[in-house]
Amino acid sequence: MINQDWVGLAAGTLTTISFVPQVVQIWRTKHADDISTSMFVIFMTGVALWLLYGIYLDALPVIIANAITLLLAATILILKFHFHRNKS
Template identity: 65%
Template sequence: MDSVNLLGLVAGSLTTVAFVPQVVKIWRTRSADDISTIMFLLFATGVFLWLIYGIAIGSLPVIVSNAITLALAVVIVILKLRFKTALPPKAVQPTPPLPPGDGKG
């Protein structure tokens, strides 16, 4: 393996591994409220296209890093949907009681 492909594998590995802490945090807290579903769906689509591109040009670093990143992005979206919390219903404020009157009006 030449140094350029090695550099690509290291770069791809580091950017891919960066998603692991997010997956672990979502799993531990059972919450993904702060994750944008639309952003991750767009991101996963982009990574999928990079994967197709890597396959088309036969670039192992692009293929491997994007295949793993896509898997992690899909896991995050699945966990986001699985641990989705419903919005709490709006609380209805009770009307305060009227002060007692003396009967004079």
């Protein structure tokens, strides 16, 4: 792996794992009312496009980071709807 791939993997790892504390917080508190649905939908669309871009370029760091980030962001939205529905 060349040096720029390591930089990409480090950047992707840090930005991706930044979502883990939010997922854990929502799971523990069973509360996600303060999460903006529109922000996460826009963000997930952007991440999906980055994932597609990474696939086009065959750039493994971009593919891995964005696939996992998309999964974590989707988890946050799913939990938001799940706990909101159960609260109602």
